[in-house]
Amino acid sequence: MIQIYIPLNFLGVIYREIKQNLTDLDKMFTLMDKEQEVADAPGAVALAGLDAPTVRFEDVHFAYDPARPILRGVSLTIPAGKTVAVVGPSGAGKSTLSRLLYRFYDLQDGRITIAGQDIRAVTQQSLRRAIGIVPQDTVLFNDTVAYNIAYGRTDATQAEVEQAARAAHIHDFIMSTPQGYATMVGERGLKLSGGEKQRVAIARTLLKNPPILIFDEATSALDSANERAIQAELRQVAQGKTTLVIAHRLSTVVDAHEIVVMEAGRIVERGTHAALLAQGGRYASMWALQQNSSENTF
Numbered sequence: 001m002i003q004i005y006i007p008l009n010f011l012g013v014i015y016r017e018i019k020q021n022l023t024d025l026d027k028m029f030t031l032m033d034k035e036q037e038v039a040d041a042p043g044a045v046a047l048a049g050l051d052a053p054t055v056r057f058e059d060v061h062f063a064y065d066p067a068r069p070i071l072r073g074v075s076l077t078i079p080a081g082k083t084v085a086v087v088g089p090s091g092a093g094k095s096t097l098s099r100l101l102y103r104f105y106d107l108q109d110g111r112i113t114i115a116g117q118d119i120r121a122v123t124q125q126s127l128r129r130a131i132g133i134v135p136q137d138t139v140l141f142n143d144t145v146a147y148n149i150a151y152g153r154t155d156a157t158q159a160e161v162e163q164a165a166r167a168a169h170i171h172d173f174i175m176s177t178p179q180g181y182a183t184m185v186g187e188r189g190l191k192l193s194g195g196e197k198q199r200v201a202i203a204r205t206l207l208k209n210p211p212i213l214i215f216d217e218a219t220s221a222l223d224s225a226n227e228r229a230i231q232a233e234l235r236q237v238a239q240g241k242t243t244l245v246i247a248h249r250l251s252t253v254v255d256a257h258e259i260v261v262m263e264a265g266r267i268v269e270r271g272t273h274a275a276l277l278a279q280g281g282r283y284a285s286m287w288a289l290q291q292n293s294s295e296n297t298f
């Protein structure tokens with residue numbers, strides 16, 4: 001029995017090791033696959049009017065699998081320089097909105113425009129240059145922390161990288177690691193906590209300085225001091241940018257220009273925090289629930 005157990009256990013360890021090392025490669029290929037799913041239209045032009053772009057979702061319908069509609073006619077406008085927050089239960093389709101805006105997928109009906117241009121009519125390169133994403137789970141490459149911050153703006157100088165890291169409040173942490181900005185991170189390097197990874201993503205976004213931002217808030221709660229600090233940094237980054245926030249904690253969205261409540265692929269309520277509270281509907285009960293809940297997420 002023991003003779004069988006040891007090799008199997010050993011194989012298990014090797015399997016986990018290989019699987020972990022492949023995870024980020026895996027994620028990268030997944031992203032590359034997604035990029036191949038959409039293609040530039042013939043005659044696609046560069047996205048223009050990026051000084052103060054308004055983003056519009058117009059009656060958007062989308063399904064990953066034709067048998068299961070995910071978005072069932074979503075319309076929303078993010079005015080230039082403002083923040084619109086999307087809230088709602090898990091699986092409502094919130095993150096799908098951000099994937100469609102970044103054009104990982106093409107929608108089936110309706111359209112998404114930036115500064116009046118249908119995103120299917122512009123080059124993917126110009127679209128993605130205009131959008132910065134702070135995702136739920138930041139992919140870190142098996143490379144140095146400096147490379148990970150500069151990813152997306154490879155021409156950045158070391159001074160610019162450090163300036164972004166300071167603004168994202170990750171500089172001191174980086175300086176405390178064995179080789180500072182040359183420290184290897186990712187699956188095979190130094191493992192960062194959820195909050196540290198988010199800060200790397202914020203620094204990356206600051207460096208890229210795009211006119212449009214997407215914040216997909218992490219589902220897993222950080223400790224509350226960290227949480228408040230990250231929210232303050234995000235607010236600072238979002239200043240004057242056209243921003244879509246996918247929120248899991250209502251405390252994040254209080255100041256949004258508009259809050260959109262989604263359920264099963266539809267918008268069921270919309271308005272400012274105060275208006276939605278006064279309405280006494282779905283948002284108001286979610287708010288009451290979160291005020292009483294220690295988890296503080298939904």
Ligand code: ATP
Pocket residue numbers: 064065070088089090091092093094095096097219
């Ligand atoms: P959460 O709050 O849990 O992040 P969400 O509202 O952001 O949820 P989405 O991530 O937009 O939800 O997902 C909406 C639905 O689409 C879910 O039921 C999910 O299982 C499904 N879905 C998401 N990604 C894919 C995919 N790549 N292929 C197939 N179905 C998917």
